[in-house]
Amino acid sequence: MAHLDIHDELFDALAAIPPRQRAALVLRYFLDLPEAEVAAVLGCSLGTVKSSTSRGLKRLEETLRPKNQHRSIAL
Numbered sequence: 001m002a003h004l005d006i007h008d009e010l011f012d013a014l015a016a017i018p019p020r021q022r023a024a025l026v027l028r029y030f031l032d033l034p035e036a037e038v039a040a041v042l043g044c045s046l047g048t049v050k051s052s053t054s055r056g057l058k059r060l061e062e063t064l065r066p067k068n069q070h071r072s073i074a075l
Contacts, residue, residue: 013063021056028053 027038039049
């Protein structure tokens with residue numbers, strides 16, 4: 001039951017971030033594509049992929065981290 005709650009929470013958090021950041025995160029970390037392939041799929045530069053994934057991870061962390069914790073998630 002807890003597994004489903006975490007799964008739902010993750011999908012809700014992903015749905016709340018901007019589409020480009022979400023796409024970059026899903027392609028990079030869920031589908032495990034290299035950054036260069038993510039850039040090709042999204043039709044953008046490697047730098048855009050790096051900044052989109054960085055910003056997306058930050059927003060995801062802010063959404064998922066309990067309010068009283070200040071620890072960063074590590075990937």
